[in-house]
Amino acid sequence: MSDNVQRLDKRPRQEDAVQEIVASLRERDLSGLVVRHDLGRTPEFVADLLDRPEVHALRGQLDRLHPADVALVLEALPLDERLLVWELVRAERDGEILLEVSDAVRESLIRHIPSEELVAAAENLDADEIADLAPDLPEDVLADLFRSLPVEEREQLRAAMSFEEDAVGALMDFDLVTVRPDVSLETVLRYLRRFDELPDQTDQIFVIDRAESLLGTLPLHRLLVNDPEREVHEVMVEPVLKLMQDDKAEDAAKAFERYDLVSAPVLDAQGKLVGRVTVNEVLDLVRAEGEEDLLAQAGLREEEDVFASAWRSFQNRWTWLAINLVTAFVASRVIGIFEHSIEKLVALAALMPIVAGIGGNSGNQTITMIVRAAAVGSVSLANGEQLLMKEIKVSALNGLIWGGVLGLVAYLLYSSWALALVMTAAMSLNLTLAAIAGVMVPMTLLRLGRDPALGSSVLITAITDSGGFFIFLGLATVFLL
Amino acid sequence: MSDNVQRLDKRPRQEDAVQEIVASLRERDLSGLVVRHDLGRTPEFVADLLDRPEVHALRGQLDRLHPADVALVLEALPLDERLLVWELVRAERDGEILLEVSDAVRESLIRHIPSEELVAAAENLDADEIADLAPDLPEDVLADLFRSLPVEEREQLRAAMSFEEDAVGALMDFDLVTVRPDVSLETVLRYLRRFDELPDQTDQIFVIDRAESLLGTLPLHRLLVNDPEREVHEVMVEPVLKLMQDDKAEDAAKAFERYDLVSAPVLDAQGKLVGRVTVNEVLDLVRAEGEEDLLAQAGLREEEDVFASAWRSFQNRWTWLAINLVTAFVASRVIGIFEHSIEKLVALAALMPIVAGIGGNSGNQTITMIVRAAAVGSVSLANGEQLLMKEIKVSALNGLIWGGVLGLVAYLLYSSWALALVMTAAMSLNLTLAAIAGVMVPMTLLRLGRDPALGSSVLITAITDSGGFFIFLGLATVFLL
Numbered sequence: 012m013s014d015n016v017q018r019l020d021k022r023p024r025q026e027d028a029v030q031e032i033v034a035s036l037r038e039r040d041l042s043g044l045v046v047r048h049d050l051g052r053t054p055e056f057v058a059d060l061l062d063r064p065e066v067h068a069l070r071g072q073l074d075r076l077h078p079a080d081v082a083l084v085l086e087a088l089p090l091d092e093r094l095l096v097w098e099l100v101r102a103e104r105d106g107e108i109l110l111e112v113s114d115a116v117r118e119s120l121i122r123h124i125p126s127e128e129l130v131a132a133a134e135n136l137d138a139d140e141i142a143d144l145a146p147d148l149p150e151d152v153l154a155d156l157f158r159s160l161p162v163e164e165r166e167q168l169r170a171a172m173s174f175e176e177d178a179v180g181a182l183m184d185f186d187l188v189t190v191r192p193d194v195s196l197e198t199v200l201r202y203l204r205r206f207d208e209l210p211d212q213t214d215q216i217f218v219i220d221r222a223e224s225l226l227g228t229l230p231l232h233r234l235l236v237n238d239p240e241r242e243v244h245e246v247m248v249e250p251v252l253k254l255m256q257d258d259k260a261e262d263a264a265k266a267f268e269r270y271d272l273v274s275a276p277v278l279d280a281q282g283k284l285v286g287r288v289t290v291n292e293v294l295d296l297v298r299a300e301g302e303e304d305l306l307a308q309a310g311l312r313e314e315e316d317v318f319a320s321a322w323r324s325f326q327n328r329w330t331w332l333a334i335n336l337v338t339a340f341v342a343s344r345v346i347g348i349f350e351h352s353i354e355k356l357v358a359l360a361a362l363m364p365i366v367a368g369i370g371g372n373s374g375n376q377t378i379t380m381i382v383r384a385a386a387v388g389s390v391s392l393a394n395g396e397q398l399l400m401k402e403i404k405v406s407a408l409n410g411l412i413w414g415g416v417l418g419l420v421a422y423l424l425y426s427s428w429a430l431a432l433v434m435t436a437a438m439s440l441n442l443t444l445a446a447i448a449g450v451m452v453p454m455t456l457l458r459l460g461r462d463p464a465l466g467s468s469v470l471i472t473a474i475t476d477s478g479g480f481f482i483f484l485g486l487a488t489v490f491l492l
Numbered sequence: 493m494s495d496n497v498q499r500l501d502k503r504p505r506q507e508d509a510v511q512e513i514v515a516s517l518r519e520r521d522l523s524g525l526v527v528r529h530d531l532g533r534t535p536e537f538v539a540d541l542l543d544r545p546e547v548h549a550l551r552g553q554l555d556r557l558h559p560a561d562v563a564l565v566l567e568a569l570p571l572d573e574r575l576l577v578w579e580l581v582r583a584e585r586d587g588e589i590l591l592e593v594s595d596a597v598r599e600s601l602i603r604h605i606p607s608e609e610l611v612a613a614a615e616n617l618d619a620d621e622i623a624d625l626a627p628d629l630p631e632d633v634l635a636d637l638f639r640s641l642p643v644e645e646r647e648q649l650r651a652a653m654s655f656e657e658d659a660v661g662a663l664m665d666f667d668l669v670t671v672r673p674d675v676s677l678e679t680v681l682r683y684l685r686r687f688d689e690l691p692d693q694t695d696q697i698f699v700i701d702r703a704e705s706l707l708g709t710l711p712l713h714r715l716l717v718n719d720p721e722r723e724v725h726e727v728m729v730e731p732v733l734k735l736m737q738d739d740k741a742e743d744a745a746k747a748f749e750r751y752d753l754v755s756a757p758v759l760d761a762q763g764k765l766v767g768r769v770t771v772n773e774v775l776d777l778v779r780a781e782g783e784e785d786l787l788a789q790a791g792l793r794e795e796e797d798v799f800a801s802a803w804r805s806f807q808n809r810w811t812w813l814a815i816n817l818v819t820a821f822v823a824s825r826v827i828g829i830f831e832h833s834i835e836k837l838v839a840l841a842a843l844m845p846i847v848a849g850i851g852g853n854s855g856n857q858t859i860t861m862i863v864r865a866a867a868v869g870s871v872s873l874a875n876g877e878q879l880l881m882k883e884i885k886v887s888a889l890n891g892l893i894w895g896g897v898l899g900l901v902a903y904l905l906y907s908s909w910a911l912a913l914v915m916t917a918a919m920s921l922n923l924t925l926a927a928i929a930g931v932m933v934p935m936t937l938l939r940l941g942r943d944p945a946l947g948s949s950v951l952i953t954a955i956t957d958s959g960g961f962f963i964f965l966g967l968a969t970v971f972l973l
Contacts, residue, residue, distance in 0.1 A: 235681065304786055311857055
């Protein structure tokens with residue numbers, strides 16, 4: 012939702028304003044003023060608060076912030092103070108702010124805001140924006156909201172909510188400016204002047220026929236540089252990118268990056284223009300994907316509100332720890348097989364984690380490289396063999412160098428050339444195992460049509476841990492004892 | 493560089509076209525036709541090739557692709573075939589394609605392309621685009637290129653190259669459309685009609701005075717919806733975001749995301765308008781940052797061409813393995829201290845990797861959460877204590893549950909309640925250590941003004957490995973032996 016008037020007085024350095032508010036809230040310690048909202052809102056309590064000069068000043072500061080910056084303030088505060096700031100923000104901005112906060116903070120707010128306030132906040136939003144909030148809203152709020160919308164928006168909301176989260180349909184908005192092909196550019200210019208403002212990120216006007224089929228697009232640039240006497244159909248171009256509602260959002264994002272787009276039309280199966288995707292949605296998506304990848308690598312299922320309760324954090328994190336416990340247990344049992352060998356030569360116990368650890372690091376490097384390359388499309392099933400050969404060569408090089416270094420270290424510590432040789436051999440073999448598994452695991456996941464980014468890392472660590480212990484202790488048992 | 497005419501005949505599903513070319517190249521196996529280019533180009537060879545019908549057809553396919561898609565084809569091919577495709581692409585598109593390929597592939601191409609071809613390719617580009625290529629170009633090519641540019645572009649190139657890679661100055665372009673404040677919108681519209689086309693991603697026209705100071709901005713939207721009789725100064729607005737040349741690119745990207753911008757003006761220290769940043773550059777930056785983070789987590793210094801030589805890959809990966817070798821060695825020495833205990837109770841050797849491993853996983857979860865929260869600004873030095881308390885609670889919960897599970901497992905395996913209790917206690921203590929280190933390590937890096945994302949993960953693993961071995965073996969030595 013654009014708001015040019017408000018933008019007029021916006022300062023370029025918002026970070027400072029945000030930090031200032033957060034710092035002043037912590038200094039003044041207003042937390043004593045805050046009453047838990049679990050029992051519903053108490054309007055008298057907020058009115059009382061507003062009489063206090065420091066709270067009044069705070070409200071003034073918040074009013075001057077862009078909704079995205081208010082969201083930052085909310086994210087940086089513990090629950091009590093977060094709810095205080097929420098109360099102080101003008102009600103008409105509530106919806107936009109709910110859109111801007113992180114998922115975790117949005118959930119925490121929704122849990123504490125009374126239903127009627129939520130309905131009022133969401134009513135001001137566009138259908139596609141409500142659809143973004145919908146999964147987090149309680150059912151009764153969603154039902155009330157639905158009833159309060161005009162018929163057209165209700166249809167749009169229903170449409171937007173019917174798509175998978177990772178589909179273009181879930182990304183698109185309905186802010187279309189359309190014209191017919193047989194009018195002059197002069198007419199288009201006059202038509203646009205009747206708008207108070209154009210939808211944000213409008214860089215092209217869509218040309219449609221009576222059946223709302225997309226005929227072409229009229230970029231604002233072409234509208235501006237061409238003779239106004241010309242007609243739309245002479246000046247319009249084929250869209251660089253046409254999206255279908257059920258295309259993958261991730262693919263649409265890559266196309267936006269490749270072709271440097273600001274917006275793209277979305278069509279339904281019959282070729283009817285139903286919406287558009289804009290680059291700001293794409294930018295949010297790319298950022299969110301990058302963060303999800305990072306969180307997933309650490310085994311966090313979703314972004315975690317840093318002020319979430321210990322119990323909620325535990326729920327977010329337990330799966331990963333449980334999986335790792337299982338793989339660690341398997342590795343532990345491999346060691347168990349060789350307990351007699353360790354009893355005889357206890358140096359093995361001290362050296363074995365090194366072999367396993369370096370194998371895991373090296374395998375993860377291989378996997379990360381392949382997963383990234385597969386994501387941009389430069390790895391396919393066709394070149395698997397070539398990749399495997401290269402990775403085996405790299406691991407041979409690593410095995411020679413690091414295995415040699417470690418062999419030397421083992422000799423210096425335990426004065427046994429035999430032990431040193433076993434160490435070098437085990438390192439080389441485990442690095443080779445890491446290379447093979449590092450190529451095969453993601454390639455197999457690709458072949459099965461699954462995302463190689465998910466689970467590859469756990470699997471490779473399990474393989475190189477158990478494999479490393481087995482190779483090292485096995486070699487030692489055969490050659491040293 | 494925009495090229496509307498070419499875009500006219502572009503197909504919406506480019507991925508298929510790319511995959512088709514790559515597949516057909518592999519099927520036909522043209523690699524025998526490819527001559528190594530180390531000795532310079534042989535134009536006769538290309539002419540010969542073009543007589544062959546399959547190569548002619550390939551060239552036709554390539555001509556129909558967007559430069560970004562040709563880049564994808566190049567990235568998906570091994571060196572020989574990559575160079576063949578490069579030769580087949582029309583020379584006037586060489587520059588744009590060089591811009592689009594990944595860093596690793598660009599380096600491989602530049603190493604094999606003769607200097608004069610590189611100069612010719614880069615000449616067609618804008619100054620800011622040449623600046624992007626410059627770090628990869630050989631010095632003589634850069635010098636030739638410099639001489640071939642008109643004076644104005646030479647100045648722009650010098651300016652663009654003078655900034656750090658992570659500064660706004662390195663991100664900006666010079667494609668500015670500017671007007672004076674005292675003309676009518678009608679005059680602006682007439683002025684724009686004199687352009688053949690506007691620079692890509694132009695969503696606003698900058699309003700400057702005689703000294704080129706930025707007075708305001710005229711969004712195309714406002715130009716279109718307002719009465720043409722009005723003057724620019726009545727309609728112009730304050731820019732949502734003004735950037736300085738040495739602002740951090742990352743901060744600019746966050747502002748683009750928060751305020752949903754398409755372009756933003758860049759000023760020098762005197763307030764003179766010198767360039768603009770566009771959302772397509774921001775999108776590339778955000779994607780690249782996400783990938784860098786992921787690569788860094790696996791200890792890869794940069795994106796790796798999957799077809800790079802084993803030696804190049806080794807260079808990209810060795811630092812991380814060396815660091816991990818050192819930390820693994822330290823952990824190994826901790827185990828060494830307790831060799832006598834392990835000799836007496838060999839079960840310790842099998843159980844100790846579990847304690848260390850789960851501690852590392854848990855610590856990495858804490859760190860990842862804090863690093864992400866710090867990146868968006870919701871963690872600051874002020875709330876460290878609160879965070880620490882929460883993480884300790886989470887780790888207590890984890891210790892109780894997973895420590896209990898593991899204690900039970902230890903009992904079932906070794907039928908010793910004492911060993912089971914030591915296992916549970918060690919798990920709880922190591923998870924607490926992981927929580928404390930998981931908060932303190934990134935907070936300390938933040939306090940020192942360093943990026944907490946770099947190195948935190950290595951450090952925490954080192955702490956939980958050595959700590960885990962020490963705690964578990966220490967407790968066992970005291971209570972079991």
